[in-house]
Amino acid sequence: MRFGTKAIHAGVEPDPTTGAIMTPIYQTSTYVQESPGKHKGYEYSRTHNPTRTALQKALAALENGQHGICYASGLAATDAVLKLFRPGDEIISTNDLYGGTYRIMKRVFEPFGQVFHFVDMSDTANIERVISDKTKMIWVETPTNPLLRIIDIEAVAKLARDRGIMCVVDNTFATPYLQNPLDMGADIVMHSVTKYLGGHSDTVMGALVLNDSDLAQQLAFIQNASGAVPGPQDCFLVLRGLKTLHIRMQRHCENAGRIAQWLLDHPKVGKVYYPGLPSHSGHELAARQMRGFGGMVSFELKGDVYEEAVRVMESLTVFSLGESLGGVESLCTHPASMTHASIPAVERLKGGLKDTLIRLSVGIEDVEDLIADLENAIG
Structure with a gap:
């Protein structure tokens, strides 16, 4: 299926109750259960919501991934990734990146003991110079914000893979229409869905897409446990935005x-x-x-x-x-x-x-x- 067709149809099916072609806005916080613990896959909307499920499937399909996980903002998605790591873990990031990403790394997670290195990733040798046995992740943003430098995703992903390091790519500027980092070896793709994916300046959201089921389970746990989830109205708006x-x-x-x-x-x-x-x-x-x-x-x-x-x-x-x-x-x-x-x-x-x-x-x-x-x- 080509991209334009996926953008319109992926993750979306007619409503089984009414036949509505657009995914309904399931504006509910809870779901009736037949018996304690026996339900139809939904029990509480922080954990799961049908509108959000449809969007997560659509985003995963557009990035050629298996799992999509949506958060209340792009920074909430970044926060979830950083929560995978522990005090003493080292993370390498590009030195030209969104200011909010720099802020959450330096002012939120660094005080808890994580160590961050910011380097010019246009030359992978700069990354190799700061890799140590404590390095756990390489955070790539390409094109970078705001100087629009281009980082070789395939080269960085290989460098990370050869050393057992996670590679995460912020794909906000490019969108899955222009590049698919998972296909180039990245472990996780991050989006500020607020931007091009929503496309109409009317919602705030973030998302992660990946293939590893165990890692997806960890991130979904953080999504539910930390509670930074988008509401169904916002999910509906992004589903609409994806179609164009x-x-x-x-x-x-x-x-x-x-x-x-x-x-x-x-x-x-x-x-x-x-x-x-x-x-x-x-x-x-x-x-x-x-x-x-x-x-x-x-x-x-x-x-x-x-x-x-x-x-x-x-x-x-x-x-x-x-x-x-x-x-x-x-x-x-x-x-x-x-x-x-x-x-x-x-x-x-x-x-x-x-x-x-x-x-x-x-x-x-x-x-x-x-x-x-x-x-x-x-x-």
Whole structure:
């Protein structure tokens, strides 16, 4: 079954009671049991909910995985993975990553004794240098946020597998439409479902997809025991969003490619970060690893003047200034003060994130209007 067909049909069946083609919103907290402990697979909605079950099956199918587990947010999904490890365990992560991931690692789990190393994963030798007998996981994010570096998933997964280390890939920017990390050897795929999978900026959710049944059982236990589960209304909204994922991603990629090239040619733009540009350091790898280059574009103006970057962001009208990404509408974000503010300035600069960087989540509007908006703002 091809991707577009899976996006519409995977995990979803007509309601057996009414024949409704859309999965019902099972807005219930509990379920009547025939006898103590004898039920129809559902007893309490923190543990299981039919709407959530349908979504988890759909997400697993899209990532070519066996098990999908949904959480109340992307960070709740990350939290569940980190709870697999113990004090003294070491985790290696990319040094260019979502600020919330950095925050939960450094400020929540590090005080409990976990040890984190943040390295430039564009060269796997940097990973090998910090691996020790205490290393338990490698956390990959590709394309990275917000500098859109490309990490070789297959190479990192092999490195991890050869040493008995877990490999987890945050696939939020690419989505399963553009790449499938499990097929490249990753153990777990993480999504901030809030973004492209939901696609309409109307829900907050996270998900993990994997093949290992024992590991899935551990993560499902954490999901239930910790209670960070999404409600059935949100699951319904994401199920609806998935049905157009392939069409939306096509347009996101087309628009982002046009805008990246336009920015590259603009005399006031200093640097453009987009893996679809041949000048991008990870372009060849992205072309091999991905089926498209995504809808995210970051750029810096010439001169690196902070006030000028702020002026541009404040002047945009079609692009809305706000956090998040992946919705049908275009967003502009200032990572240093918004999505990545929790990363200390010295660490941001060390990783290449300047205070003047502007990140665009390119939506599915008419690209001519988006370019006109940027032209008016940049001047």
